[in-house]
Amino acid sequence: MERNYINVMEELVESLVTFLLFSPDFQLFCKCQKCRTDIVAYSLNNLPHHYVTTEEGRKDIFDHLNSEVNRKWINKRIISAIYLVGQYPKHS
Ligand SMILES: [Zn+2]
Known part of the structure; x- marks a missing residue:
């Protein structure tokens, strides 16, 4: 089956993780690929998914999730x- 559905939360979390990690508040935290991937995975396990099947839906949900309150x-x-992975990093 072709994969025509995407989790918009996944896209948003990926960009927010990068943005936060490179902000001054987190300058002491490791930013390697492994830690970043772990942070995204841990975050997504604790957030609701928002699957869409159309580009239009993708944009609507992204804007909705990306609002200040959300x-x-x-x-x-x-x-x-970020704190959890920083405390127990799995990188070598
Ligand atoms: Zn690391």
């Missing part, structure tokens, strides 16, 4: 993941 609680869970 970014607040989404960022909170990402920040918990």
Whole structure:
């Protein structure tokens, strides 16, 4: 089966993780590929998924999730993941 569905939360979390990790607040945290991937995975396990099947839906949901009020609680869970991975990094 062709994969015609995407989780918009996944896209948003990927960009928020990069944005947060490179902000001054997190300058002491590791930014390697492994840690970034782990942060995204931990965050997504604690966030609701939002699957869409059309490009139009993708844009609507992205804008909705990316609103200030939604970014607040989404960022909170990402920040918990950053601290968790920072405490128990799995990189070599
Ligand atoms: Zn690392």
